[in-house]
Amino acid sequence: MSLDDIDRRILTALQRKGRMSNSDLSEQVHLSPSACHRRVQSLESEGYIQGYVALLNARKMGVPTTVFVEITLQGQADEVLDAFEKAVARIPAVLECHLMAGSADYLLKVVAENTEDFARIHRQFLARLPGVGQMQSSFALRTVCNTTALPV
Incomplete structure (x- = not known):
């Protein structure tokens, strides 16, 4: 079609x-x-429309802090990638996880209540992900634009 x-x-x-x-x-x-x-x-x-969702207000939901986390794995074997992807998909605070080309292997978009909450998420979940060699976190100071609309 x-x-x-x-x-x-x-x-x-x-x-x-x-x-x-x-x-x-x-x-x-x-x-x-x-x-x-x-x-x-x-x-x-035909799959052009995958589903319908309600977009929630992160601030009202108590998770106004957005953190982008670059993760480099210790290896690139399929088992390592698969184990990482399965584990990261189970973390509720991770909204997006992308396999990347470039210096980091994965880029995660994580939401948290504040920096202390992100520290908890980091300790309890991110640091325990299988195969992680290095992690770098960047906090979003302000969202300039945010849309789910694809160019049609």
Whole structure:
């Protein structure tokens, strides 16, 4: 399936407001409600739309501190990578984990209540991850832009 202009308008609208009704969406993209619904179902079944979520306010949820952690492993064997990835995926405070090209092997996005809470997360979870050779943490001072919307 290749995306046409209507599909792109649907995806753009849903990225801005995923809870809008089919009726509102169909008006916004200039389609009948039934045609719009079929398009959305097709975008879902083809995997363009992976799911729908509620985006929570980190400050109100008590985790306003964002820390980016660069991790270098002791080795690059598949077993080491697999063990690390399985373990890091079980840490609730880790929002993202990316295998990287460059000086670090992984880049993590971690949320915490404050620096003391991050120290606890570091001691109890990050320092115990399998295969870790080196870790460097950088605290975000301010979020300049933050979006989940992909370019359509």
